Amino acid sequence: MDCKEGADQVDKTVAVMEKHRSESQQICRDLCKDGGDGSKLGPTFQLSRVMLPDDANIMGNVHGGIILKMIEEAGSIVGTRHCNTQNGDRCLAALVRVEKTEFLSPVFIGEVVHVSAVITYTSQHSLEVQVKVIAENILTGEKKLANKAALWYVPCSLQNVDKITEVPPIEYASPEQEEEGRKRYESQKIERLETKARLEEAMPPPPNPEDTPKERYTVGFSQSSLIHLVGPSDCTLDDFVYGGVTMKLMDEVAGIVAARHCNTNIVTASVDAINFHRKIKKGCVVTVTGRLTFVSNRSMEIEVLVDADPLVEKEKGKYRAVSAFFTFISLDKENKPLNVPPLKIEGEEEQKRFEEGKARYLQNKAKRLAEKERQQ
Known part of the structure; x- marks a missing residue:
C-alpha cells in the first residue's frame, strides 16, 4: 500500500467514526426532544459508554445492575443540576424510588449504551426523571431500545443532609401534561408509604449450607447474601451511598439466587418498584439478601x-x-427462554409470599397485554 492509499484508508476510517459519533449524538437528542406526544419536556442529560467484559456475565450478557447504575447516574446528574439553578443551599438529588422498569432487549459486550434522562414532573420537594436506554451495535449501526425507567429524587442540602430543599418548577407543554405528572406523583407517594409501613425487621443471615443442607429448588437452597463495606468510592459528596451502587449490588445478589435455582444463564427481565427507605452512610456494613x-x-x-x-x-x-x-428469566446458549424449575414451598410464610408474588405476576401480565392491545 502506497502513501496515497494509506491516506485514503485513514480518511475513510475517520469518516465512519465521525458518522457513528454523529448518529450517537442524534440518538440522544431524539430521545429527549419530546415525551412521546411531541411535547417539549424539562431539563435533559445524556451519557454514553461502551460495554466491556467486566460489565457482563460469562455468556456476554451485560448485567442488569450495570444498566440500573447508569440510569441512576444520569438521573442524579440532571436532577442535581436542575435543583441548583436557583439561589439558596447547594444540594444533591437523592434517589428515593425507581418505578417498575422493563429490560426490553439484552445488551452485549462491545455495544455502546446511550442513556438519556429528562425531568418530567416537579413537586415542591421532589422531581420525576424519565430515562431511556438505547444500545447500539457500532459495527452495524443497529440500535435497539434496551430499557425505560422512571425515578424519583429529593434534593438534600449539602449543609444539612436531613434538610430537603425546594425544587425549581419546570414548564409544561400543557395543563394535561402537568396533571398526568401530578397523578404519578400522588400514586408513587402512596405506594412508598404503604411499602414502608409493612417493612420487616432486618433479616438474620442465612444458615451455612454445610451445616443445614437444603433440598434443591427450595427457597433456602438458593437464598443468598452479599456483605459490603461502604467506602468513599461508593458515596456522594455528602458521604451517602449512590442509589446506583446499591441497585448494582441488589441485581448481583438476585442473579446469584436465580442462577442457583435453575443452574443456567440468567438475565434480569424487570424490576418492580425499588424503594429507598433510609440513607446508607459511608462506613456502614450493608447486607444484601435475596430470596x-x-x-x-x-x-x-x-x-x-x-x-x-x-x-x-x-x-x-x-x-x-x-x-x-x-x-x-433463564436462557439457553442462543439466548432463548427456557422453562424454570418449579419452586418447592416450605411453610406458611413461604406460601404467603408465593401467593403475593403470583398476584403481582398476574397483575403485571395483564398490564402488558393491555398495553400491547392499546398500541395495536
Whole structure:
C-alpha cells in the first residue's frame, strides 16, 4: 500500500467514526426532544459508554445492575443540576424510588449504551426523571431500545443532609401534561408509604449450607447474601451511598439466587418498584439478601432486601434501607427462554409470599397485554 492509499484508508476510517459519533449524538437528542406526544419536556442529560467484559456475565450478557447504575447516574446528574439553578443551599438529588422498569432487549459486550434522562414532573420537594436506554451495535449501526425507567429524587442540602430543599418548577407543554405528572406523583407517594409501613425487621443471615443442607429448588437452597463495606468510592459528596451502587449490588445478589435455582444463564427481565427507605452512610456494613418468592413457567421473582449496620454509630442499630422485587428469566446458549424449575414451598410464610408474588405476576401480565392491545 502506497502513501496515497494509506491516506485514503485513514480518511475513510475517520469518516465512519465521525458518522457513528454523529448518529450517537442524534440518538440522544431524539430521545429527549419530546415525551412521546411531541411535547417539549424539562431539563435533559445524556451519557454514553461502551460495554466491556467486566460489565457482563460469562455468556456476554451485560448485567442488569450495570444498566440500573447508569440510569441512576444520569438521573442524579440532571436532577442535581436542575435543583441548583436557583439561589439558596447547594444540594444533591437523592434517589428515593425507581418505578417498575422493563429490560426490553439484552445488551452485549462491545455495544455502546446511550442513556438519556429528562425531568418530567416537579413537586415542591421532589422531581420525576424519565430515562431511556438505547444500545447500539457500532459495527452495524443497529440500535435497539434496551430499557425505560422512571425515578424519583429529593434534593438534600449539602449543609444539612436531613434538610430537603425546594425544587425549581419546570414548564409544561400543557395543563394535561402537568396533571398526568401530578397523578404519578400522588400514586408513587402512596405506594412508598404503604411499602414502608409493612417493612420487616432486618433479616438474620442465612444458615451455612454445610451445616443445614437444603433440598434443591427450595427457597433456602438458593437464598443468598452479599456483605459490603461502604467506602468513599461508593458515596456522594455528602458521604451517602449512590442509589446506583446499591441497585448494582441488589441485581448481583438476585442473579446469584436465580442462577442457583435453575443452574443456567440468567438475565434480569424487570424490576418492580425499588424503594429507598433510609440513607446508607459511608462506613456502614450493608447486607444484601435475596430470596425466591414466586416462580412461573418462564420467570423467577426474587425479593431483595438491603440492611445497613453502622460500624461507628452502633447505637443506631441495624435497619432496613432498600427493598425491591427483581424478575429474572433463564436462557439457553442462543439466548432463548427456557422453562424454570418449579419452586418447592416450605411453610406458611413461604406460601404467603408465593401467593403475593403470583398476584403481582398476574397483575403485571395483564398490564402488558393491555398495553400491547392499546398500541395495536
